[in-house]
Amino acid sequence: MRKMNQSLVSEFLLLGLSWQPQQQQPLFLLFLIMYLATVLGNLLIILAIGTDSRLHTPMYFFLCNLSFVDVCFSSTTVPKVLANHVLGNQAISFSGCLTQIYFLYVFADMDTFLLTVMAYDRFVDICHPLHYTTKMNHQLCAQLVAGSWVIANLNILLHTLLMARLSFCADNAIPNSCAVSPLLKLSCSNTHLNEMILTEGSLIMFIPFVYILASYIHITGAVLTVPPSRGRWKAFSICGSHLDVVLLFYGTIIAVYFNPSSSYSVEKDMAATVLYIVVTPMLNPFIYSLRNGDLKRAPWKVVHREPFSF
Template sequence: MNRENQTIISEFLLLGLSSQPEQQQILFWLFLCIYLVTVIGNMLIMLAIGLDARLHSPMYFFLANLSSVDICFSSVTIPKILVNRIMRSNSVSYVECMMQIYFVITFGNMDGFLLMVMAYDRYLAICRPLHYTTVMRPALCILLVAISWIITILHALLHTLLMAQLSFCADNTISHFFCDPYAIRKLSCSDTYLSDLMVFVVGGMFFVIPFTCIGISSVFIFSNVMKIPSTQGIQKALSTCGSHLTVVSLFYGSIMGIYLRPSSSFSAAGPVATVIFTVITPMLNPFIYSLRNQDMKIALRRLILPKVILQMP
């Protein structure tokens, strides 16, 4: 397309998940409830870990970081949906859109890296218990989280800068509820080959490497669990790993098949599918880890319930 037929886009229009007013009202209250549950649930996880000395271990340190990332992940998309509904507007400025892309990529990838680090932590605890305390020192835990942040921030910056180099035509309508990179690239008048290539190469690595590491660690964990003579030990190991694998399945299962494909194949099912890992998964994480973890349930009860109730027979 010629440069003369291009125009400078100052804002985009988000069509959301539905164009029906009745459905939009239902979705508003649904997303509001989900956001409140996500923030409160993850905040309780963080407070319980911080206030209970028995939870001051590497596994719960990583879980607290995951909860903080989940709050940020939800806060990137849901508040904008709610504000637009209240203001009766679907617009999002170009700068806001680029910022949303940056933070969605950052927190989304950080979720994956934290799940990988947590899988490594469980591998050491179950498969190398004698070396666990010497390897998983506080300094290493902090280093693993810091490296994950640096890598994800640079990755998000790369894709955002590539996105900012694209030119857009008069069409500024996005068939999505947030500024999804694939949906944005479909509107571009310029060549998206480099951007698509980086998604497949770099983005693919950011998907495959954590997922592969989690899978390998899970195989080693389950092979070692079957060798544990104690039934109680097996149940505790499977409970801890089962919670982690449930979160991994929800997160990666929803991503798989959505983003590892050319932007030209992005379909209408994309917005609905992305709700799972951008909205639903951050909300479910606190419940999955707390309901299947006895130590976490005890810590949450001590945090929420008055001491008088806890002392009752």
């Protein structure tokens, strides 16, 4: 534990887009374009699902919630980074940093839970098709989403309260978003309890991933053991987009949080964080739209819909 013989830190400095002045303007434009693409792409998915009655099914209900969470996930950090660049101010208050941590991890947990719920939906649809409509009813779908929100908020509230009790001395520079691990490294308090709770947080990410893999093992076995059926193979093909999103999401998590300490660098951490917070939510609507015929056609119907024709 560091000696607390230095003045306590009341605010942090976000390192920003780049340390190289000639790179900051191009990176600002790139971040702005990716953020706008994330917001517009996911909002179009939500609008398409909401206005097309054929898409009012459990799978698209969960996808609609995932798109909403992705918009909120990127909006937690990216606007602050862009605003700091425009205003030339890198500072963020301690309370503002805690708030950013809270919402960032809530939406990250929600991404995990929704991907798990979507895997369960695919499992029931393909492995138990005769019971799908009775099992995946509206009440269960609402309970799964509501339960995910409750668990995510309770889990992150514990992390945030433990972070609020820490003190920070001297060093106050962090990457372009507030996160638990970088702040623990800067703290001059005893962080042993925080690190123990952080292990629990990693289990919340790991256990759903194991369940998703187990679900798709059963799904693959169910598809391969029945005669070819257009409906069954169509349902299985829809799983491809979900698997792509799962691999992209967990691949970036591994890049951010499971790098060996010997290979750690601020530049690598910033790049991995950008991939996790900006790129993944931006690509999700494109992945689902390109690999799903019904969803691919729905946005065009929204765009070309005649005014006041419902």
